[in-house]
Amino acid sequence: MWWELIFVIGIFIIGSFVQGASGFGFGLVAMGMLPIMFSLKDSTLLVMSLTLILSLNILSKIYKYIEWRSLFIILSGAFVGRLMAFFFLTTYGEMDFLKKWLGVFLVLLVLYLFFKKDRQVSEVWMKPIVPVLLGSLGGFIGGVFAVGGPFFVFYFLLLYQDKRKYNANLQATFFLTSLFTLILHGSHGDINTSFYLYFIVGIGSVFLGSTLGLKWFDRLPQALIKKLAMSLVLLAALNLILFNS
Numbered sequence: 001m002w003w004e005l006i007f008v009i010g011i012f013i014i015g016s017f018v019q020g021a022s023g024f025g026f027g028l029v030a031m032g033m034l035p036i037m038f039s040l041k042d043s044t045l046l047v048m049s050l051t052l053i054l055s056l057n058i059l060s061k062i063y064k065y066i067e068w069r070s071l072f073i074i075l076s077g078a079f080v081g082r083l084m085a086f087f088f089l090t091t092y093g094e095m096d097f098l099k100k101w102l103g104v105f106l107v108l109l110v111l112y113l114f115f116k117k118d119r120q121v122s123e124v125w126m127k128p129i130v131p132v133l134l135g136s137l138g139g140f141i142g143g144v145f146a147v148g149g150p151f152f153v154f155y156f157l158l159l160y161q162d163k164r165k166y167n168a169n170l171q172a173t174f175f176l177t178s179l180f181t182l183i184l185h186g187s188h189g190d191i192n193t194s195f196y197l198y199f200i201v202g203i204g205s206v207f208l209g210s211t212l213g214l215k216w217f218d219r220l221p222q223a224l225i226k227k228l229a230m231s232l233v234l235l236a237a238l239n240l241i242l243f244n245s
Contacts, residue, residue, distance in 0.1 A: 004037060008198055012205035016054050020213020021220065022229045023156075023167045024149040024174070026054055026206070028236040031146050040145075041089060042195065045185055047146040048178040049199050054206040055175040058167065058214060065168035074131035074155060078177050081139020081148075086184045089144050106150055106237035110230050131155055143181050149174065150233045157229065167217065 015029035027047050034043040059066075134151045142148020152173050160166040185191060220228075 005198075005201060008034070008037070009201060009205050012050065012202045013209040016050075016206040016209030017213040017216075018209075018232065019054060020058060020210035021216040022213075022232065023163075023170045023217075024153050024229065025232050026051055027142070027146040027149055028232055032236070032239060041190065042192070044089070044144070044146040045182070045191060046195060046198055046202070048181055049195075050202045050206050051146075051174050052178045052182065053203055054210050055171040055178070057207055057210050058171045059175060061214065062164050062168040062171070065162070065164045066172050067165065067169060070131075070159065071169050071172055073128055074135040074152065075173060075176060077132035077135025078139035078142075078152075078173065079180055081136040081141075082143040082177055082181050083184070085140045085143020086181065086188075088140070090185075090188065090190065100241050103237040103239070103241035106233050107241070109150070109154055110234045110237070114230070139177055142177060147236065148177075150236075153229050153233070163217070163221075 011030050011033045015026040018025035018029055030047045030050075031043060034046065038046065134155050138148035138151030140148070141151070149170075152170055156166045156170050156173075160169070
């Protein structure tokens with residue numbers, strides 16, 4: 001029992017540090033390890049509940065950089081995706097082939113961002129259909145596997161040059177979509193009693209990890225944060241492709 005708690009605490013601290021330093025990554029780190037101990041559904045709901053706390057902690061320091069008009073467009077797609085994910089997760093559970101397709105898609109996005117020219121992207125990515133589509137994909141994948149963050153990361157990295165605007169709008173998206181999903185699953189009775197122990201333990205862990213990560217975020221330039229974020233996405237994508245049977 002104790003070693004399990006230590007293991008989980010370590011995962012939460014590392015994941016929340018990564019999210020504090022780069023704007024995202026908690027779900028990628030946690031969902032790479034938690035399913036070893038828990039079911040997919042329990043892992044997803046635990047990660048989302050702590051994402052709620054984690055994002056709120058980060059937002060409390062940078063909330064003034066939120067731009068609600070731009071945020072509303074991508075959230076409109078994200079909520080639709082989360083609603084679809086709710087029915088999918090409760091009906092079908094884990095489907096490994098979907099993880100592989102997700103990995104392939106993420107690799108393509110990373111390659112695109114590495115080779116694209118900034119001046120050619122802004123006009124395309126400002127069209128409403130792009131954030132709606134990315135929001136729907138991120139909402140669905142995030143609602144099933146708790147790793148939908150990269151879809152939002154790609155959009156906000158391209159939309160904002162100011163790293164604080166990028167981070168604030170990203171955390172607001174995580175907070176609102178996680179809250180929406182937890183309300184859906186909570187009303188459906190999907191949260192079991194053992195969930196609360198790990199949630200309580202996780203609260204302190206994510207506060208510690210994210211606080212340390214935010215100190216690094218203030219020191220790192222936007223270009224380095226972008227490379228760190230894309231590297232995390234690439235590693236997670238390769239893991240989904242190669243190590244999920």
